[in-house]
Amino acid sequence: MNSKITIRDVASLANVSVKTVSRVLNNEPNVRIAMQERVNAAVKELNFKPNPQARGLRGNKSFILTLIYSNPNPDYILEVQKGILDQGHEDGYNLQILPCDHTSENLIEMVTSFLEGSPQDGVILTLPLSDNQQIIELLESKNIPYTRISPLNSESNSPFVGSDDQKAAYDMTRHLISLGHTDIAFIKGHPDHSDTHKRLLGYKQALNEYGINANEQFIKQGYFTFESGEYCARQLLSQPIKPTAIFASNDCMAAGVLKVSKQLNISVPAMLTIAGYDDTSVSQQVWPAITTVKQPIYQLGKLATKKLINKIKSLDYEKLPSILECDLVLRESASPCSAIPRRILAHEVI
Amino acid sequence: MNSKITIRDVASLANVSVKTVSRVLNNEPNVRIAMQERVNAAVKELNFKPNPQARGLRGNKSFILTLIYSNPNPDYILEVQKGILDQGHEDGYNLQILPCDHTSENLIEMVTSFLEGSPQDGVILTLPLSDNQQIIELLESKNIPYTRISPLNSESNSPFVGSDDQKAAYDMTRHLISLGHTDIAFIKGHPDHSDTHKRLLGYKQALNEYGINANEQFIKQGYFTFESGEYCARQLLSQPIKPTAIFASNDCMAAGVLKVSKQLNISVPAMLTIAGYDDTSVSQQVWPAITTVKQPIYQLGKLATKKLINKIKSLDYEKLPSILECDLVLRESASPCSAIPRRILAHEVI
DNA sequence: TTGAAAGCGCTAACAA
DNA sequence: TTGTTAGCGCTTTCAA
Numbered sequence: 001m002n003s004k005i006t007i008r009d010v011a012s013l014a015n016v017s018v019k020t021v022s023r024v025l026n027n028e029p030n031v032r033i034a035m036q037e038r039v040n041a042a043v044k045e046l047n048f049k050p051n052p053q054a055r056g057l058r059g060n061k062s063f064i065l066t067l068i069y070s071n072p073n074p075d076y077i078l079e080v081q082k083g084i085l086d087q088g089h090e091d092g093y094n095l096q097i098l099p100c101d102h103t104s105e106n107l108i109e110m111v112t113s114f115l116e117g118s119p120q121d122g123v124i125l126t127l128p129l130s131d132n133q134q135i136i137e138l139l140e141s142k143n144i145p146y147t148r149i150s151p152l153n154s155e156s157n158s159p160f161v162g163s164d165d166q167k168a169a170y171d172m173t174r175h176l177i178s179l180g181h182t183d184i185a186f187i188k189g190h191p192d193h194s195d196t197h198k199r200l201l202g203y204k205q206a207l208n209e210y211g212i213n214a215n216e217q218f219i220k221q222g223y224f225t226f227e228s229g230e231y232c233a234r235q236l237l238s239q240p241i242k243p244t245a246i247f248a249s250n251d252c253m254a255a256g257v258l259k260v261s262k263q264l265n266i267s268v269p270a271m272l273t274i275a276g277y278d279d280t281s282v283s284q285q286v287w288p289a290i291t292t293v294k295q296p297i298y299q300l301g302k303l304a305t306k307k308l309i310n311k312i313k314s315l316d317y318e319k320l321p322s323i324l325e326c327d328l329v330l331r332e333s334a335s336p337c338s339a340i341p342r343r344i345l346a347h348e349v350i
Numbered sequence: 351m352n353s354k355i356t357i358r359d360v361a362s363l364a365n366v367s368v369k370t371v372s373r374v375l376n377n378e379p380n381v382r383i384a385m386q387e388r389v390n391a392a393v394k395e396l397n398f399k400p401n402p403q404a405r406g407l408r409g410n411k412s413f414i415l416t417l418i419y420s421n422p423n424p425d426y427i428l429e430v431q432k433g434i435l436d437q438g439h440e441d442g443y444n445l446q447i448l449p450c451d452h453t454s455e456n457l458i459e460m461v462t463s464f465l466e467g468s469p470q471d472g473v474i475l476t477l478p479l480s481d482n483q484q485i486i487e488l489l490e491s492k493n494i495p496y497t498r499i500s501p502l503n504s505e506s507n508s509p510f511v512g513s514d515d516q517k518a519a520y521d522m523t524r525h526l527i528s529l530g531h532t533d534i535a536f537i538k539g540h541p542d543h544s545d546t547h548k549r550l551l552g553y554k555q556a557l558n559e560y561g562i563n564a565n566e567q568f569i570k571q572g573y574f575t576f577e578s579g580e581y582c583a584r585q586l587l588s589q590p591i592k593p594t595a596i597f598a599s600n601d602c603m604a605a606g607v608l609k610v611s612k613q614l615n616i617s618v619p620a621m622l623t624i625a626g627y628d629d630t631s632v633s634q635q636v637w638p639a640i641t642t643v644k645q646p647i648y649q650l651g652k653l654a655t656k657k658l659i660n661k662i663k664s665l666d667y668e669k670l671p672s673i674l675e676c677d678l679v680l681r682e683s684a685s686p687c688s689a690i691p692r693r694i695l696a697h698e699v700i
Numbered sequence: 701t702t703g704a705a706a707g708c709g710c711t712a713a714c715a716a
Numbered sequence: 717t718t719g720t721t722a723g724c725g726c727t728t729t730c731a732a
Contacts, residue, residue: 017719053407054709057724074424259637285632287609367703404725
């Protein structure tokens with residue numbers, strides 16, 4: 001159904017052989033400039049686009065990348081997709097997607113059958129699949145190049161990218177401390193996600209640096225869901241010693257905290273400061289809007305793709321950056337602490 | 351890189367010709383049952399998967415469908431994607447995606463170059479692209495089969511699917527009336543989206559049916575954004591005669607209304623009922639959670655794909671349903687009207 | 701009902 | 717530096 005112009009048409013218009021056209025198309029050496037120009041002119045005149053299927057068939061390539069994800073955060077996924085697509089298009093690759101459920105019994109079976117059924121040149125894994133050993137082994141055994149976004153364990157002979165979650169969580173905690181908070185609670189994310197640990201680490205690091213003892217009563221286990229945010233908030237806010245700030249490791253949970261605060265008539269931010277993570281739409285659409293951390297999701301997708309393509313082409317990818325920085329997004333849910341400080345800080349606060 | 355077993359291996363194992371294998375694979379007639387079984391057994395034994403590229407090259411098919419979208423609602427898009435993927439996989443099609451910006455100058459240019467550059471058997475259009483005349487003409491001129499989700503104008507010789515937006519808006523308005531509200535404001539969506547008009551129609555239809563005059567002061571132009579929801583809410587809630595209920599034609603805008611209500615110290619739902627549309631995550635994660643309308647997005651994607659595939663295969667698609675029903679999702683943002691009714695209803699309210 | 705041969709559009713190997 | 721030929725894995729003639 002598509003353009004019927006083939007490489008042969010171009011060849012005859014440019015008065016060269018098909019192989020020469022092919023050479024020009026693929027930037028192969030050993031073609032005189034004059035030839036190149038003649039071919040390029042013909043390509044342009046005919047609006048010729050090489051047929052990827054034929055190309056792929058011959059070269060045992062498909063120019064298709066596969067994104068496998070199991071993630072309930074649509075904002076994140078769509079943004080990653082966009083990054084992958086943009087880089088892919090730049091290099092002539094298309095994207096195929098496989099949403100799946102990482103808690104499913106037959107996850108591996110499903111991924112296997114997908115990988116066998118439709119050819120692709122490489123695979124991109126997002127959290128929490130980036131750390132799924134079975135999937136990684138599957139890819140290794142099938143010799144399919146892959147790249148991982150935000151894996152916990154980055155040791156591998158495959159590329160990965162990630163954002164500096166620990167630093168971002170550190171920065172956020174430091175920001176809360178700078179607002180005068182010392183009783184800062186933390187709601188952890190799902191234990192299956194590697195960022196959960198990194199964010200917790202950043203939180204503890206900041207407290208530590210300012211001489212605040214991490215109070216275990218202030219650290220609760222969430223699961224990245226709204227409900228788990230509510231649940232943890234209820235626990236935190238019914239303790240005898242209540243935190244003056246709650247840092248939830250994603251926005252969903254922060255929104256849950258906000259809901260509970262309202263139900264308990266705790267005004268935000270006057271009586272309680274809330275911070276989230278991810279800068280998803282909900283963080284902007286609740287009131288007060290939630291102070292949060294913005295990951296460079298688009299760039300992560302793009303960079304992961306660039307590395308993957310380099311890996312596929314046996315080019316170097318080690319020189320490309322691996323860790324990108326996050327930004328704090330300051331909104332209304334965080335304000336200076338109004339409570340009388342219960343603790344003396346070891347260091348002056350910025 | 352993929353499985354190296356070819357149709358030839360299957361043929362020699364089953365002791366038949368390649369053509370016979372091909373026939374069995376494609377369910378062609380004129381193959382004896384015994385043969386079919388022999389071939390199928392060999393296929394299974396070798397775990398043979400036909401190479402789609404070779405298949406496509408020969409048959410001038412790609413088994414790839416393209417979803418083109420320009421939509422800021424990630425929940426919607428991801429859900430549609432899932433529906434398309436599931437149906438596609440059932441019928442052996444893969445999905446390719448092209449996010450774009452429908453307000454961009456060079457939208458058509460971009461879409462054109464994409465369609466020319468990568469082969470696909472069919473295209474799926476979501477709002478607001480479903481009504482983009484230029485894109486439709488482009489597809490027609492290139493003879494690319496397409497299907498549209500929720501187009502305003504469904505007249506075409508191409509398939510479409512949609513949800514009964516008018517009825518859903520009617521149902522929601524009726525629900526608000528049944529709670530005793532008569533001063534019900536409506537925030538319209540983006541004028542480029544066809545559902546905007548249908549939702550308005552449903553709203554007016556319900557008012558009309560219950561003898562409530564549609565007060566033009568109560569109908570505001572929004573743009574499906576949070577900010578436009580805020581803006582309209584501010585207008586509505588600063589008028590001398592204030593509505594007791596606001597029906598925003600999507601959740602984003604409803605969240606904007608909720609924010610303004612809180613800022614103005616109007617408690618929801620006690621003093622103001624709010625309803626949204628779309629059942630996106632934000633409607634669940636604000637407090638109070640927003641009463642809204644749930645479209646069968648996944649099913650729309652699936653059905654649209656089924657129809658498209660039938661169209662591609664020159665099968666009948668007219669017999670498949672086109673319009674699916676929506677559901678009301680009742681949450682805490684709507685409650686019985688506490689204001690003294692300012693109007694007398696023409697009919698008894700349910 | 702089955703099979704042999706040709707060829708989809710491109711690139712790798714070889715030849716000129 | 718350029719061109720010729722074969723063939724990737726499959727399906728479509730056409731013949732048996």
